Amino acid sequence: MANGAVDRSEGFGERLLGLLLDRARLLPPQLIGPLIAEEVARIGGRDVSILLQDYAQELLVPLPGRKLHVSQPEPVADSAAGRSFLHAEVVEVKQTHGVRMYLPLLDGSDQVGVMSLTLDTIGDDDRRLLGRLASLVADILVTKNAYTDQFFLARRREPMSVSAEIQWGLLPPLTMSIPQVAVAGILEPAYRVAGDSFDYALNDNILHIAVIDAMGHGLDAAAMATIAIGAYRHARRVFVSLAEKYAFMDDAISRQFGPDHFVTAQLMHINIATGEMELVNAGHPAPLLIRDRQVVQQLESATTLPVGFGGEAPRVRQHMLQRGDRVLCYTDGIIEEHVDGGEPFGEERLVRCINRLGQEPSQGVRADLRQLSHTLKRERGGLTSDDATLFMVEWHGGAADHLAELD
Template sequence: MAVGRFGKPDRSESFGEELLGTILDRADELPPHRVGLVVAETVARLGGRNPQILLQDYGQQRLVPLLAEGLTGGEPLSIDGSDAGRCFLTSLPVELAVEDGVRVHVALLDGGVLAVTLDAVDEEDRRLLRRIAGLVADLLQTKNGHTDLFFRTRRGEPMSVAAEIQWALLPPLAMTMPRVAVAGVLEPAYDVAGDSFDYALNGDTFHLAVIDAMGHGLDAATMATVAIGAYRHARRIGIDLPEIYLFMDRAVAEQFAPDHFVTAQMLELDTTTGHLQWVNAGHPAPVLIRKHRVMGRLDSPTTLPVGFGGAQPQVSSVLLEPGDRVLCFTDGLIEEHESGQEQFGEEQLLDWVNQLEKTDRGVRAVARDLSHTLKRARGEATSDDATLVLVEWRG
């Protein structure tokens, strides 16, 4: 620690502090459409030019340039096969020699990439760009509730009202922490209705729920909203898994006709020990993946779907090993079929999991590739919602 006169710590402003302070000091009252201008001014002080903020589209196929003052536009980039896409999927910086210097890509951990060109790059540049990207990601997340700009950038095609409701309900699609990582995918991205998921990390406990409301359209989206809202409320008041099911069951039964229901699965993971507990309400069993190989299904006793007044569910448990992954999915992932043909089936699902897990990548990349690969293998058919969530206990 630098020490100034009279033995006090040196509190004079360094270049790095001043640079990051350019963003921090203006963040509270910064209009969303001027985020790009502040980013451009900040990286320009590093000698950077042509800054881009690239946001993941809802279909998780492309990275789309945010069109805002100070930022460079351009065509959307495919996540597969592009340098920006590689940065996005790995969360690691990617540098590319270009005609006028070095194009640097740094991940925005809530779903995008910051790209900027410099004459040359050293370790101090990398450190400052990484910290700038962290601030920009937080800024985008904070301002997202104040504007439609980011939503419009990410929306690659018309979206149904039901899908808008579902996307507004979701937590971030991916989260990576020292002990746990999670990533989810919903298909069809622009017309999803009844599928949803929610998660939270409270202290050492990771909570997850995956649901599938019956039907399609606004009715299914409304039912999913009630189910997730009830789950969050029950989770936040600290009741146990069986009571969470009963709370959700009552909420759905009180709001909808007797023949309406939601299949659900609620899990809790102790991130210090790897102890996983779950209850199943008419949902497909999760799949356990160990050392990049499917170990089998986590079969367990099940109760009736939410809304049908089932018995209090039995809690099942398993002790995970560091690096284990648990795949949760809705039935749309395996029941799709062409007219008169057999269903896609769980065996094909497990075969594809084994193939894609061999690549030894993070959960975000595997979950995305698995969803898109399965969609192609189903002949691009999406007559029902198809959702998957992949959780990794990192130990």
């Protein structure tokens, strides 16, 4: 430009994305589909579908709506949509009349679902513009989800218990991935879970993690889990130590429920720059350290009473992670399910399943954890009579400062 002036004129792509941005603030949830379909039509696309993950992480379910293409749910395993979803990648499938395109809907790094559409032909400009459109659509879906039941109802494939409703409302995003660290979690049984929950937050270089299991079933367990997670978040947000987090939770549960109720918990801090890890294990199965896709040890810590029993201040155990290490937390519903004529499933079988799956190439934390969860369920004969939760962390280290720099 003359005199060093910057070109601020609006091009086709900016107009297309800008229209969605400009209208998003006032757009009612039921009009998201029609507007997205109109935007895709401007690029020459058709048959637009918004596919959302069901709560059991088995299907991608089409969001109903005017101008949206609604077909049968697609399996997360063994489908083009599922591949796009699990691996956060664009998948293109040639058809008789054009190309079917599947674009992951990513809210940050959490996979919301998949947007699919058909174009006669696809060029690099189409790929770039549609990729950015999919990112914007994901952000809008997450924002609107806060005040509509439309997306919840699409994702629900069977009746859900009140306790499960409470637990799903407590959860953070099921996955997070940044250059230094990735996390993923899964709850079973999806529609009846009661006392299991997990929470995490990344504050500066410290990843804060809690995995809990409230005693009992139904609303009583869900209420305890709610109090425990609430107390944990409060303690985390006033910047107290790991031992003090335990004390906050212990006091809240004992005051609210008395001496006969308790919550087992794992509390962790992981420095994502260095791999230093602090662990408090309060009556929970010990986490497993997975290195090179094989279990190498349990991450033991000093004995600490479950939350709610008024235990002494816990001793914090230090561990040091290596790049690529995974830490797997799980609740006792995974290993205490009775199989084979009454025998508990057991930790040895859990480790064997992890190691067997570890002989296959990794598909990423989310896909690997989902595969492990479904494999364990098959190994238990499809039984999940108690809450069964898995939560995995993969540490890479390094820095992400380059992402804040413009080329």
